[in-house]
Amino acid sequence: MALTTVDGLSSEPTNRVARRRNQKVHDILNATANVLAERGYHETSLDEIAERLDLTKASLYHYFPSKEALVTACLESVGKLVTERLAETAANRKGSASERLTALIVVQLDSIIREHPQMARLFLQPLDWPEPYRERTKLLRQQHDEVFRTVIREGVANGEFGVIDEAVAVHCLHGAMNYVPVWFRPTRKKDYEEMYMTVAASLLRLFRSTPA
Amino acid sequence: MALTTVDGLSSEPTNRVARRRNQKVHDILNATANVLAERGYHETSLDEIAERLDLTKASLYHYFPSKEALVTACLESVGKLVTERLAETAANRKGSASERLTALIVVQLDSIIREHPQMARLFLQPLDWPEPYRERTKLLRQQHDEVFRTVIREGVANGEFGVIDEAVAVHCLHGAMNYVPVWFRPTRKKDYEEMYMTVAASLLRLFRSTPA
Amino acid sequence: MALTTVDGLSSEPTNRVARRRNQKVHDILNATANVLAERGYHETSLDEIAERLDLTKASLYHYFPSKEALVTACLESVGKLVTERLAETAANRKGSASERLTALIVVQLDSIIREHPQMARLFLQPLDWPEPYRERTKLLRQQHDEVFRTVIREGVANGEFGVIDEAVAVHCLHGAMNYVPVWFRPTRKKDYEEMYMTVAASLLRLFRSTPA
Amino acid sequence: MALTTVDGLSSEPTNRVARRRNQKVHDILNATANVLAERGYHETSLDEIAERLDLTKASLYHYFPSKEALVTACLESVGKLVTERLAETAANRKGSASERLTALIVVQLDSIIREHPQMARLFLQPLDWPEPYRERTKLLRQQHDEVFRTVIREGVANGEFGVIDEAVAVHCLHGAMNYVPVWFRPTRKKDYEEMYMTVAASLLRLFRSTPA
DNA sequence: CATGAATGAGCCTTCATTCAT
DNA sequence: CATGAATGAAGGCTCATTCAT
Structure with missing residues (x-):
């Protein structure tokens, strides 16, 4: 790999x-x-x-100086990379909130599935990591979250999105996205793109405003 | 003898x-x-x-006879308990599909957060378990999934639900639910119920049919 | 078995x-x-x-009262049985010393190969047994030896046998006989008898008096 | 020791x-x-x-990397040493087959009694070793055997030796030689040499051709 | 008598960490 | 800088033996 x-x-x-x-x-x-x-x-x-x-x-x-320091540095470095890539995507203000959130989801999925599979473990499974790592990874997750939050807030602001509870919705988004590596088994290269879009479309429903 | x-x-x-x-x-x-x-x-x-x-x-x-046997027995015993509790809930045919799916989500959340916190690890984090466990826990997850799938299919059949891709939607539901223990920190007892309902309401949006 | x-x-x-x-x-x-x-x-x-x-x-x-006592009792009981069977054979005074020694060898081989394979381990491998057993099994071996010695002495007395050193010759006989289970792999039932006779004939040469 | x-x-x-x-x-x-x-x-x-x-x-x-690897390496190293020493002895073509076989027996006895007592266990007691070792030690024993076989065959070829069954005779020789450590307890240094010669002389009778 | 339960001592193996060269 | 060597602590597992019921 x-x-x-x-x-x-x-x-x-x-x-x-x-x-x-x-x-x-x-x-x-x-x-x-x-x-x-x-x-x-x-x-x-x-x-x-x-x-x-x-x-x-x-x-x-x-x-x-220790295994912990090495692994922590590694996580932070990968985390930074992923977050930066997300941030770049979010910075492109063109398109609707839906389009931009879709783009973020696709980037995230590609990151944890193809680019940095270890991140899925990090985001998904902090419970299984030894204590010292949990606090540090929490911060990473928050920064990461922030990018999504921004786009979602904009969607809410312009009426495109409507959520019951923003924090909960973001957490659900996160849980669902990072769970993908557990069940997704591609057979063809094309499968990736298809899955990305299907997942994104499904998850967008967590946010799209529903007609009264 | x-x-x-x-x-x-x-x-x-x-x-x-x-x-x-x-x-x-x-x-x-x-x-x-x-x-x-x-x-x-x-x-x-x-x-x-x-x-x-x-x-x-x-x-x-x-x-x-071994650590593996002990842990496996533990997982299966807890898994059976959780699945049975879910199955009971699903067996109650009263109410709309939405109401019944909501009930399932609440039961599941209560199971992995209050009753059997170790299950969250099981459902969420199979990647980090040693090889011998993965196959066995896979079966448990499938049985567990099945309960949700049944209710969702009924909702789809009667027009109450509409999904882009059933399998993907169920996976997203699972990822989101089992991720809750990672972020949820209750301060009051009442928090549990509130959170259950908020999460359920959010996740239902993954399934509810959208008006043309 | x-x-x-x-x-x-x-x-x-x-x-x-x-x-x-x-x-x-x-x-x-x-x-x-x-x-x-x-x-x-x-x-x-x-x-x-x-x-x-x-x-x-x-x-x-x-x-x-202990594993040691059990195993010791077992060894002594089997040892007694084997020695008794040998003694019976030796008691039959008919025939030449050669014929009688041949009969003893055959009985011994049959004992350690078919009847009591554990005895081969005992006679052959005392070095690998824990210290406490060695002294006790030594006595067993001596009693066992005695039967052979008697016949050999008679052969020497009547001129049929001639040995350089009786004790050494008996030890060699023993080592050779008890080593048989290590190399012998029968394929047919008949093989046993054939092997017994071949081994006996070979070993008799250790004792037969040589012409001046 | x-x-x-x-x-x-x-x-x-x-x-x-x-x-x-x-x-x-x-x-x-x-x-x-x-x-x-x-x-x-x-x-x-x-x-x-x-x-x-x-x-x-x-x-x-x-x-x-493991206890097995360590013990195996030890056995092979000792086995090689012993076999080489025997091979050197056998390579000296001077003297009759009897003299050369005597020399081999003396070398072997000295090896397993004074130089490498652990080898006696190896040659004598393969039955009591755990499975993984048996195959490997079998090869060692065969190489070891080969040296004796060669000299014996030469003796047979030139009429000096005569055996009923070569394989059986070699096995008997081995059993007898390797059994020596079980019974031999020297009190003086001189005892070793005396015993070597007595045993060799006794065992040669297994091979020397008998007059018609 | 018979047994299920419990245990202590021992074994092989792994691994993050330290240190002299 | 880099490394080979060494280690302490820990983990899973086995087994002869003891004991209350």
């Missing part, structure tokens, strides 16, 4: 040494994301991450 | 012994469910289960 | 209770011998012995 | 790290061989091996 890169490192390194280090950190986060996606948190061992990088376990400790 | 009794006295002791054993099995499954709910599968150790029962780890092996 | 009975209990029990107990002890020793023969000492658990008797592990402790 | 070294590592290590590792592996195999020889397979625990090396059990897993 080829995943896109994962960390958000961007600030230009001051010198070659720092650049090298940043590159390495980037590689490590990438490998971590892959293992996390394939095996799930509890089956992820430092040994496996190190092996994929042709490194030793001990070397990982030069870049991250 | 029953010895042939010479006198006419029926052998009650065997019965009492069996009852005792059943009680103990029941207690063990209960303790297991609790630990599972509190810690999640991967943090659940036989030692902790045993400790809560004032037993040693080894004693658990008198009742279950 | 059906083995013949194993203990040497014979002294007439004084009453019915004692007779019952003796019968039970007899059964237990038999079952133990079977499990020992099939699994070897280290794979033999009290649970398996008990199961074959439709008893519980705890019940075995009514008859033997 | 002091044993000679045990592994066959010879290819010069490329660097100091590799050399260190090889040395450690060598030490571990040695310690394993010692414990195996003293306690037998079933009483051999990783803890005891580790303790003799001033290591923890976990450290052993840096060198061998």
